[in-house]
Amino acid sequence: MRNKYAVIFVFIVALVIIEKENNIIARVSDKLTTRQNPHTPLKPTVSSMDPLKPTVSSVDPMKPTGSSSSSSPSSSSSSCPPREPSTTVQPPGRREVTLTEAPRRRRDVGKHILLLAATRTGSSFVGEFFNQQAGTMFYLFEPLWHVERRLVSAPGGTNSSVSSRTYREVLQQLFLCDFSLLERFIEPPPARHVTAALFRRESSASLCEEPVCTPAVKDVFERYHCKERPCGPLNFTLASLACRRKAHRAIKTVRVRQLEALRPLVEDPRLDVRVIQLVRDPRAVLASRMVAFSYKYKNWKVNGEVPIDDEEVKRLKGNCESVRLSAEVGLRRPAWLQRRYMLVRYEDIARYPMQKATEMYRFSGIPFTPQAREWIRRNTQASSEAGGVYSTQKNSSKQVEKWRFTIPFNLAQMVQKVCGPAMKLFGYRFVYNEDMLTNKSYSLLDEKTFRFV
């Protein structure tokens, strides 16, 4: 009899303890939700839509903040995370209980994807992954172009702390569908919020479709006019309305140099920001620049030798260092970036486009539409029937290695010298002679896993 009561007593005590625990958890989670982002736990499991198995786990199993073991693997889990902590089975010591709460707060603001890259890293291509679903996505291609131009021509030249703050503020407003600050940087100034001069308007599907595409106006020259059909000059009032109607926003930029400077943007409770940093082998970047801006590199080719104080060499070094420093901030996973930072190598996207896109979408917490998948499929693979309709499409995994045959070995060596630390961080292998550079059986990529959440 006694034993029976003892058992019941212990049972009640256990219940009380569990209840208390839940209260504590609930309180902690309330605190966390105000600041930290919690996000839908990303699943390391394979999406049912994608037959390819990701090699990169999106979750660090060593971290207590890892994935939920209970949420559905489908993309819908991002918008509707499991709400009741008590109904989910949690491994002891894990924190997802608190993390699953947060999406509630930011759910209805949609997602704000910032694609952060350096020039010639394939960011236009990767930006299309998001642009290709204009139904739910408002995508802007490099709006900071206008800002940089004005800052550079400002009296006294650029001041990096001022420009990074300005970039951040413009991005912040754009994510909120407010174009007023950006308008102040556009030349010539928009008249009644209408401009014919928005940089690369045609690269934003949302700016070239109804209702933002107004009837074309005669005799107005628009340099970046919509390609699919003629549209009138861009009315920012309409653009803003269209932006608000879309579920998500994405911006591609190559102008943000320090991830750290984005912290207030990421912490803005009105936003739900995801930063995707895109990197590429700096030797490939240089090879690509040498084609695109050949005039800058004339002297190099002639002499075969590169002056180490050359402006372009300094630029390259500066770029590599800022990319590396930003990535180090992200990979260190500070609390403000928890689940909001992802590092992607362009080479991996080129080799496994569908898999990488799936990972990026899953990370972003937005559904990967058939429309976007189809675009990626068409633009990354040669058709199996040679000479077929897709024969002009690039086989991206082939393209991505082409630079190995265009860059002279001494330049590859120079890049390794000035970008060594960045290359090591991202897993780009050095070459020590011409043969290593041009022999494709020698891979220049370490199979690297970036544990980004």
Ligand SMILES: *[C@@H]1O[C@H](CO)[C@@H](O)[C@H](O)[C@H]1NC(C)=O
């Ligand atoms: C940039 O501007 C800020 C504020 O105007 C000033 O405090 C800072 O010293 C400037 N930095 C440089 C490098 O000129």
Ligand SMILES: *[C@@H]1O[C@H](CO)[C@@H](O)[C@H](O)[C@H]1NC(C)=O
């Ligand atoms: C821009 O669009 C808004 C909303 O439709 C409209 O009220 C405004 O008149 C337009 N601006 C110009 C200059 O046409």
Ligand SMILES: *[C@@H]1O[C@H](CO)[C@@H](O)[C@H](O)[C@H]1NC(C)=O
């Ligand atoms: C693309 O090129 C790579 C490397 O040559 C090859 O392995 C792959 O099968 C090609 N893919 C397609 C779809 O042609």
Ligand SMILES: *[C@@H]1O[C@H](CO)[C@@H](O)[C@H](O)[C@H]1NC(C)=O
């Ligand atoms: C390329 O490297 C592979 C393996 O290292 C070697 O077997 C092959 O002979 C090399 N090819 C050339 C053209 O040097």
